[in-house]
Amino acid sequence: MxxxxxxxxxxxxxxxxxxxxxxxxxxxxxxxxxWLPSYGPEMRGGTANVTVILxxxxxxxxxxxxxxxxxxxxxxxxxxxxxSVKPGGILIYDPNGITAHPTRTDIxxxxxxxxxxxxxxxxxxxxxxxxxxxxxxxxxxxxIENVIEGLKKSISERxxxxxxxxxEAITLGMNSIVPYKVVEPVS
Numbered sequence: 001m002x003x004x005x006x007x008x009x010x011x012x013x014x015x016x017x018x019x020x021x022x023x024x025x026x027x028x029x030x031x032x033x034x035w036l037p038s039y040g041p042e043m044r045g046g047t048a049n050v051t052v053i054l055x056x057x058x059x060x061x062x063x064x065x066x067x068x069x070x071x072x073x074x075x076x077x078x079x080x081x082x083x084s085v086k087p088g089g090i091l092i093y094d095p096n097g098i099t100a101h102p103t104r105t106d107i108x109x110x111x112x113x114x115x116x117x118x119x120x121x122x123x124x125x126x127x128x129x130x131x132x133x134x135x136x137x138x139x140x141x142x143x144i145e146n147v148i149e150g151l152k153k154s155i156s157e158r159x160x161x162x163x164x165x166x167x168e169a170i171t172l173g174m175n176s177i178v179p180y181k182v183v184e185p186v187s
Contacts, residue, residue, distance in 0.1 A: 001056050003141045004064050008049035008081050009073025011039055014128025017154060018071075019050035021132065024150035025142035026054040034062040047076055054141055071135055073114075075099055092135055092177070094127075102182065109180040110138055117172055126169040133173025144170070 005022070009015045016037045023035035034053040040046035051064050070081045072093040078100065085091050087106040095101070096115035112134035118127040136142070142150075147170065151163050 001054075001141070002059075003054045003069065003139065004067045005052045005054075005069045005071065006049055006064065006067045006081055006084065007052070007071040007073075008047070008077035011046045011048045013048075013073050014125070015048045015073065016050050018128040018132050019052045020154045021147060021150040022052050022054065022142065024153040025146040026052075028146035028149045029142060031055060032057060032059050034059045036062040047074070049077065049081070069135070069139060071131060072098075072102075073131070078102065090138060092131070092138065093180075094131060102180070105182050105184075108138075109182065110134065110177050111180040112173060112177040114173065117176055118169065121165075121169060121172065123165065126166060129166045129169035130173040130176070133170035133175075134177030135173075136170065137174040137177050 007015050007019050019035055023033045026033040032055045035050065037050045039048035051062065053059050053062065066084050066086045067089065068086060069090045070085045072078045072081060072091060075098055078093065078098060082091060082102050082104060085107045090108045091102055092110045092112060094114040095111055102109050112131060114127045114130040117130045118124050148163065151166055152160060
């Protein structure tokens with residue numbers, strides 16, 4: 001099993017931490033792991049992405065041109081990374097702020113209203129955990145108990161009291177992701 005993922009959005013959306021939690025979760029399952037972040041000089045608001053590779057075999061390179069799964073959280077990332085999903089692969093996105101929805105018909109596309117759901121839960125900072133839950137419903141590449149361990153490793157101990165809230169957000173995401181049907185242009 002090898003899963004090659006790109007997670008892309010704005011800085012401040014938890015893109016890098018979502019990737020880090022996946023990476024730690026893979027380590028807890030004795031998988032080979034690569035976590036390669038890429039971001040601009042801005043702390044918040046600039047674009048950020050991270051590639052994560054989880055594999056049962058050695059990883060030859062952390063650099064990816066095409067991916068099994070793209071998790072897209074803003075329009076700039078949709079424009080840049082939709083084409084990088086392998087035919088037959090998966091694209092997951094939050095429609096908030098997306099003006100040009102995905103158009104490919106050779107991949108599976110899922111939508112999850114992470115921004116809206118996190119706001120309804122009363123904590124916009126758990127947005128990335130809602131998205132992560134949706135991803136894990138579609139591609140259960142790591143076990144939830146290892147996600148808990150990944151959370152413990154990736155967040156400061158003073159925030160460990162928020163782990164139950166994060167797990168609630170992951171469960172909400174698992175229950176909220178839906179297939180997206182590409183609308184064919186009318187001729």
